Amino acid sequence: MSGQEIEKLVKIIAKLPALGSRSSRRIVLHLLKKRETALLPLIEALQGVAENIKTCEVCGNYDTVSPCSVCTSEKRDSRTICVVQDVADLWAMERVGFYKGKYHILGGVLSALDGISPEDLNIDTLLDRIEHEQTAEVILALPATVDGQITSHYLVSRLKGFETKVTTLAQGIPVGAELDYMDEGTIQLAINSRKALS
Numbered sequence: 644m645s646g647q648e649i650e651k652l653v654k655i656i657a658k659l660p661a662l663g664s665r666s667s668r669r670i671v672l673h674l675l676k677k678r679e680t681a682l683l684p685l686i687e688a689l690q691g692v693a694e695n696i697k698t699c700e701v702c703g704n705y706d707t708v709s710p711c712s713v714c715t716s717e718k719r720d721s722r723t724i725c726v727v728q729d730v731a732d733l734w735a736m737e738r739v740g741f742y743k744g745k746y747h748i749l750g751g752v753l754s755a756l757d758g759i760s761p762e763d764l765n766i767d768t769l770l771d772r773i774e775h776e777q778t779a780e781v782i783l784a785l786p787a788t789v790d791g792q793i794t795s796h797y798l799v800s801r802l803k804g805f806e807t808k809v810t811t812l813a814q815g816i817p818v819g820a821e822l823d824y825m826d827e828g829t830i831q832l833a834i835n836s837r838k839a840l841s
Contacts, residue, residue, distance in 0.1 A: 649675075701772070703748030703765060704733055713737075713746060720744040722779040726769065726798065728752055728786060732822040736784065739827045742834055744782070747772060752785060752794040761797065769798075773805055782837060783811040786821045799840045810837040 649671060656667035674682040698704075699711035706712055713719065713733075723744030727733050733746050749764045773781065783798060785791040795811060802809050812833035822830065 702733075702746045703730070703750060704746060705730055718743070721776060723782065724769070724772065724776075724778050724780075725782040725784050727784050727822065728791070729823075732784065735822040735825060735830060739830045739834075741827075741831045744780075749785075749794070752788075752790040753797060754790045764794075766798070766801065770801060770805075773802070773807055778805075778807050780808045780810060782834075783809065783840065784822060784833075785811075786819075788819055788821075795840070809840040811840055812837050 653664070653667045653671050656662060656670055657664050659667075662670070674685065695707050696705050697707065697709040699706055699709050699714060701710045701714045704711040704713055708715075720743055724747050725736060725742060725744055726747045726749060727736065728749055728751060730748055733748060736742050736746070747765065747769045749766065749769070751759050751764055753759055753761065753764070772778065781798075781802060783795045785795050799809055825833075
């Protein structure tokens, strides 16, 4: 590997979330020192993900099949849908292992500043699911930020025509926080303490 190829790898890794130039250099150095146990297995895993991972046509989750294993599981409550901003939030909920319903990933939250409108989010597909799956409860597990709250209020207004209970996570999630950074106990408390919005 030439110095140019190493530098290219450093720049690619530096683009990953929470990593800068110094961290990416340390990671690349570690991978080069541990080629057999770290670099080659990483290459194989990345290639496997690139070739086999699909986006679930129902909820938006990542899996090797579509619909995903969560959507097709008969052990899950199909009458409850937890609406989250991103796949990372779904993974955070699954990490807790407490929630047993289905999910719907919006793909973001409404934001006038970033130019994100309802048309940019998976809202119509959510409404279609609620209508056809006879959903009894929709849990809004969106960020406790201004944009997250605006999105929640918008969804509540769109769900008024459905005979569906709408709840939101309550105690445990501090304002400005995101699910992906919460510990398991905090998420479980928030699910247990959810409150009705409509």
